[in-house]
Structures are given as C-alpha cells and as structure tokens.
Amino acid sequence: MRFSHPYCRALRRYLFIFIAIALLPIALVYVVRLDQLYRIKGYEYVNESHVPVLPEESVHTLAPNDVERIEKRMERRRKLLQEKCTEFGLDVVGNDTWHKPNAWEFLVNKKYHIIWCNVFKAASSSWMFNFNVLAGYSPEFLQRTKEVFLNLARERYPRVTIDKLREAQNDSITFMIARHPFERLLSAYRDKLVFAIPHSYHDKLGRRIVRKYRSKGSDMNSPKYPTFPEFVRWLLDQIKHGNMQMDMHFVSSTMFCTPCVINFDVIMKFDTLDEDQLYLINKTGLTRVIAPEWRNAGKGKNTQELLKSFYSKLSPKEMHGLYQYYKYDFELFNYSASSYFNLVQENGT
Template sequence: MYLLINNETGLSLIPDYAIQSLSADEMQEMSVRMEARLNRLKDKCSEFGLDVLGQDTWHTPNTWEFLVNKKYHIIWCNVFKAASSSWMFNFNVLAGYTPNYLLKTKKILLNLARERYPRVTLQELREAQNNSITFIIARNPFERLLSAYRDKIVFALPYSFHDKLGRSIVRNYRKKPKLISRAGNTKYPTFPEFVHWLIDQVKRGNYIDMHFVSATSFCTPCLIRFDMILKFESLAEDQLYLIEKTGLQRVIAPVWRNMGKGGRKTQELQQQFYSQLTKQEMLELYNYYQYDFDLFDYDIKEYLQYARADEVADAVASGV
C-alpha cells in the first residue's frame, strides 16, 4: 500500500520549482523494474532455501538496522556503503532534524537517527509494514566491500576503532609469506591482507563488522518483506520513484552524499584492487557474498578477469 502524505509535515518544504520527478511513462517503467527485482529475489530466496526459518544468521530475521518512520510510512534497512550516508541524512530530516543542522553538526548521523528511531522487534516491524513502503538499497558486493575497505581501513580516522583494527590486521597477517610480497611499506592493511582477515573471520564464525557484512545476512530480505529494491547503480532513477511513491517530493531532495574518498573512478579502483587478489582468494570471498550476488542480480565474471595468477606468481615475485 502506497500512502501520500499531506502538506502539514512540520518540515521545511522544497519549493515546487526545485522538485524533481519522473514522467508517467518513466514511472511505469520503474514499476516494471521493481517488480522484476522483487520476483528475482523471491525466486532466488526459494532456490537457496533462505525463505525458511533456521538457527543461523542466514535464516533468522534480523531487524537490527531497520529504521521505521511511522509518520511518513517509510521503512529502510540500512546497508552500509550502499548510499547509506544519503539516506541516513534523509531519515534524519524525516525525524525532524533540519538539513542545516545535519550539514553542520559534528555528531554521527547514525547516532542522531537512533535517538529518534528506536530498534524494533520483528512483530513491531511487521505491524508498521502494513501501511508503509519497506525498501533496501543493493550494491555490487565486491564494489561495496572495496568502498568500505578504503573508507574504514585505508582512510581510518587516527585512534578510531577501524584504525586499531587495521593495525591488528597488519600485525597478524603481514608475517604470512604469500602476503609480504604484496605489502610494500603501507602502514594500513593491504587489500589482500584485509581479505584474508575477513575470510578468516567468516570461517571462524566471528562477528562481521556492519560495514563488511553480507547484506543478505544483515537485512534478511528472504524473511522480511520488501516493497522496493533500489540499486546503487541506478539510484538516481530508483530513489526518485521511491520518493514519488511515498509522497515525499517536497520533503526529500534526491541528493547523493559522501561519494567516497580518494576521488578515483569506480571501475579503475575495482581493477586496481581486485587485481591484487588471486582467483582462489577471490572465490573464497565470493563464497561469503554469493547470496548478495545472486539475490540482487550481480555477476563475479568481470572480477575474475582481474585476478592475478595463483601461488606460482607469488613465489616468483618473492624470489623463491
């Protein structure tokens, strides 16, 4: 059910001349696009048995990162590094913070949001869904992981949690012979070191940081109903459709925030970093993110083309 809000929002309204919208034909095309994505999700969930309740994180509904706005009938599962900064800003606006305050404050937007959006139980979430639009933003899992690695590890704030994590990874993984030849003199973990650490965390069943965790595990879209799947790659159109369907055109401006650090083109970065991994390393990484690839219609083939030769190349590089 899609509900339109009235103009008595209590928020600063965007003037008519600044509102962006889609044409009737574009809205119809978007409707078909969204239906196709949801149908694929349903089919793949059934194929992999992810729509069946169980004891592990893949089969247990997780409501931890859902933000439920009952006033404006919109619910979002926040997948970090998938336009999360932009929509965290939007949800804070819907919670009553002014855009001017959000742009100037030094407080973390997630913390501000949680002051207005309490965590919900599964029952509370499902009750709120009865008259709301629930959405998720998907992103290519490997692209999302690289973005998180660069943002949280390479450019980690000094003495922050992720800075300390990076130092720990270097201490524990740089001593491995097959990683030393690829390390150079960097103080932060190289991408192969980071990937080895992440794979080990998965194998050991350890907690996976919310910036690196599988979106399927994080939002459990096979166990919780979603009305829309937006995609990072087509976000400009997708979010216009969402904003129009929720009647929030005069409240939310479809602005893209925090485009990433370093100013490099996405494809160039993908090749630079994933070419540092062997095919075996890449497939082990894929094994963890496979559901994200399949449920949201992404492909690993391009990345496999980037892969370096396996252990023989490492031995040659290290002079063995």
Template sequence: MRLSKTHWRAVRRYFLVFTAIALLPLALVYLVRSEQIYKIKGYEYINETRLPLIPEEAVQTLSQSDMLMVEKRMERRRKLMQEKCADYGLDAIGNDSWHKPNPWEFLVNRKYHIIWCNVFKAASSSWMFNFNVLAGYSPDFLHKTKEILLNLARERYPRVSLEQLREAQNGSITFIIARHPFERLLSAYRDKFVFAIPHSFHDKLGRKIVRAYRKKQKNVHIGPKHPTFPEFVRWFLDQVRYGNFIDMHFVSTTKFCTPCLINFDIILKFESLEQDQLYLIEKTGLKRVIAPEWRNMGKGKNTLELLKTFYSQLTRKELEGLYSYYKYDFELYGYDVNEYFKMLIEEEGVADDLATISA
C-alpha cells in the same frame, strides 16, 4: 513619599521576577510540546505537524513513462529475489543467522510510513540524512554538525522487535538499497582502513591486521601503515572461516537485512540510484520534503579501473572465498562475478572455466 514609590517599584520588580520564574516551567513545557525548541545539542526540532517544504520549482520528478519503466524494473527485482530466496531455502526460518529475521538494523518512520534497512556503503550516508530530516532535524543542522548521523537517527528511531516491524509495515513502504558486493566491500575497505581516522577503532584494527598478516621482512615497516587489500581480504576470510563477528560495513546484505524473511516493497540498486530514488520519493509522497542527497559519494565511488587495481592483487582462492561468502548477495540482486575473475593476474586458462564459478 519617595520611599513609598521606591518601595512600590521594588515590590513590582519582585512580583515580575517571581511571576517569570513561576511561568518558566509552563513555557518550557509548551515549547517542548509544540516542538519549536532548539535542543541542548544544537539541532532544530521541527513542528510535528509538518517539515519545511522544498520549493515547488526545486522538486525533482520522473516523467510518467519513466515511472512506469522503473515500476517494471522493481517488479523484476522483486520476482528475482523471491525466486532465489526459494531456490536456496532462505525463505524458511531456521536457527542460523542466514535464516533468522533480523529487524535490528531497520529504521521505522511511522509518521511518514517509510521503513529502511540501512545497508552500509550502499548510499547509507545519503539516506541517513533523509531519515534524520524526516525525524525532525533541520537540514541546516545536519549539514553542519560533527555528530555521527547514525547516532542522531537512533535517538529518534529506536530498535524495533520483529513484531513491531511487521505491524509497522502495514500501510508503509519498506525499501533496501543494493550494491555490487565486491564494489561495496572495496568501498568499505578504503573508507575504514585506507582513509581511517587516526586513533579510531578501524585505524587500530588496521594496525593489528598489519602485524598479524604482513609477511615478516628485514624491515617490518615496509608497506603502508594500513593493511593492503590482500592483507585485509585474508583477515576477512579468517573471520568468516572461524565464525567471528563480521563488521556491519562488510557483512553480507542478505544476512544483515534478511530480505527473504522480511518483505521489501522497493529494491533500489546503486547502479540506477538516481532514478530509483526519485521513484521511491514519488511513491512515498515525500517529494516536497526530501530529495536525493548525494553524500560521501567521492572516495567510495569505484570505477572499473579502480576495481581492477585492487581485485587483480588477489589470488583465485581468495576471490573464490569472497564469492562464497557473498554468493547470496550476488544471486538475490542479480549481480555477476565473472568480470572479477577476469581481473586476476594468473596463469592462462583461468577464464576458460569461469562458468563453473557461478554454478
């Protein structure tokens, strides 16, 4: 009798084990389909039907009068861009990279009908965070992870063709964030070279620039390990001159996002970002889902004094070279270059002909 009971318990135990093994694949399929599983990489994949909502009392909004004010601001920006695109013939498709639509850097969220061209060093970290939230990554994971947010985003936002982008734009809001070209360039230089991660790509590139562009002295180690700003600018202008590949952190926004060939509904600017972001979030109907996310805004934020410290080190010719490359960025977004020429430490009389620079 004892043997019989022991035998029965063993049979029941084996039955339960085999049943669990048989049902495990079905359970996993269910969890994946319902999107309630933690992926191997450690992030939470939120249920497809909705994202965690921001508490009502924590939602940031603009007043109706502010919404109208920002709306008019956006109309002026769109009009200026259209006029400048036509003036410079950038709205005509051609064979060079300035005249070819470039959908490569767009992130298309079809579910929430929002599309963004990611301009690096223009609140890109902040909106990469938000687009990852919209893709289903939990905010808690995004705050803690060591993974690169762009890599995470590309797992959910595959590159699109021009045809796919055009199709997705129907019923969606497409936006871009602009920043003064020289502020953006300095921010990228400091982030990628001055504060370079040891042994990273830009750290190694910086050392190559130093070896090639630092004047030979009795002590070749005089100066910082990273390229000085003038050394970086000389290297950068040589890349432009020889038609070499321009790093995505430094490339012209006009070439990167081709705004004259791909329509943008909302043009945010770094200088008015606080209001512009709230306007965009309101227009997309996502105010309970995402919020302004201020990331990496410390060392990249350029004060006038900081800008003067770096740009006053350049020669007039170098500054003219930079302006020549970024001219369309200045024109399309309504930025001024004259203040930067005033920063130069040069002979008297430089300021007298500033007007000719923008002609």
C-alpha cells in the same frame, strides 16, 4: 559615618564576588547542557507537527512513462528475489543468521510510513541524511553538525523487534539499496581502513590486521594500514571461524537485511540510484519533504580501473572465498563476479 562608607563599598564588592563564584558552576552546567542540546538534539529540530517543505526548485518528479518503466524494473527485482530465495531455501525461517529475520538495523518512520534497512556502503550516508530530515532535524543543522548521523538517527528511531517491524509494514513502504558486493567491499575497505580516522576503532583494527597478516620481511615502505590482500585474508579468517557477527560495513547484505524472510516493497540499486530513489520519493509522497541525495560520492563511486587495481592483487583462492561468502548477494540481486575472476586468471596469481 566617614569610616562606614568605604566599609560598605568593600562589603558590597566582596558580596558580589561571592555571588559570582557561587553562580559560576551553575552557569557552566547551563552552557554545557545548552551545547549538548544543540549538538545532539539540535535547536534546528523541527516540531513534529510541522511538515518541512522544500523550495519549488528542489522538487523532482517523474514523468508517468518513467514511473511505469521503473515500476516494471522493481517488479522484476522482487520476482528474481523471490525465486532465488526459494532456490536457496532462504525463505524458510530458521535460527541461524541466514534464516532468522533481522529487524535490528531497520529504521521505522511511522509518521511518513517508510521503512529502511540500512546497508552500509550502499548510499547509506545519503539516506541517513534523508531519514534524519524525516525525523525532524533540519537540513541546515545536519550540514554543519559534527555528530555522527547514525547516532542522531537512533535518537529518533529506536530499534524494533521483528513483531513491531511487521506491524509497521502494514501501512508503510519498506526498501533497501543493493550494491555489487565487491564494489561495496572495496568501498568499505578504503573508507574504514585506508582512510581510517586516527585512534578510531577502524584505525586500531587495521593495526591489528597488519601485525597479524603482514610478513616480517615486508618492504619498509608498506603502508601503515593493511593492504587489500591483508584485509581480505583477515576477512576470510573471520568467516572461516564463524565470526558472522562481523563489522556491519563488511557483512553480507543478505545476512544484514534478511530479505527472504522480511518483505521489501522497493529494491533500489546503487547503479540505478538516480532513478530509483526519485521513484521511491515519488511513491511515498515525499517530494516536498526530501530530495535525492548523493553524499560521499567521491569515495563511493569506484571506477573500473580502481576495482581492477585492488582485486587483481588477490589469488584465485581468495577471490573464490569472497564469492562464496557474498554468493547470496550476487544471486538475489543479479550481480556477476566473472570479470573479477578474469582479473586473477589474467595475472596468473
């Protein structure tokens, strides 16, 4: 028995080590899966039967006279849109990218009866946050997650066909957000190319643009990212060669959402967004669920001086090329480009 006692202890020790080693892969798989669930699905995900309620101090409402005033604004926008669509023949369904209804980028929330065409660089980060809240992710989870909001949203909002979209529109409010085309373009250029994340798709795209469009005798102090004129030359070449399925951040809003062949109940604008989004939230009865958002406001709001500093570097031909591509965005949503053409005329470029 004197020899068996130490032997048993050693046997138990080896057995414990064997079991621990055997269970380690299972534990690692569990931890990884747990982390994935947290990051992608979110333990902060709210049960679909539960309606989130904002605290009283976060609830914003409009006075009846403000509702009436903004409703008239929306009526004017819908009327202008309809008139311009008819004027340019965009209200006739066809097979090209300007006339074929495009449901690809719509997010359809059937629970709250609200549908959004997500125009990138037109308060898209703000409303992607709200649509993720409507999808069930808690604001706390969204504030701290490293996941891309669009990826989270697509977990809850699968892409729909045009028939499914039209069916959902029967009992829903459909909206989009318009922005001055040249403001939106500059915002996209700065966000995606000037401030590109290293080794990202847009960082690599910027390097390709530089290699192709920067002259070999350029100043050694030129930035690593493409200058605005270099970017514009690349963009105009994409348009010239018929690459109309271009980057979603630079594509025309009219082509992206096809508002002439898909009905929109509310057309918000970036320049009146404070009131417009409050109107939409009130109209959809979501005042206790979501609040007006202004995310990425620092990069998103271009001052006139900033716009002038970039667009004054373009030639009249380049400005004209940009206008021709974004012409429908200007016309349908009542924007002007005259001040931008004055910039290049003043400089005599």
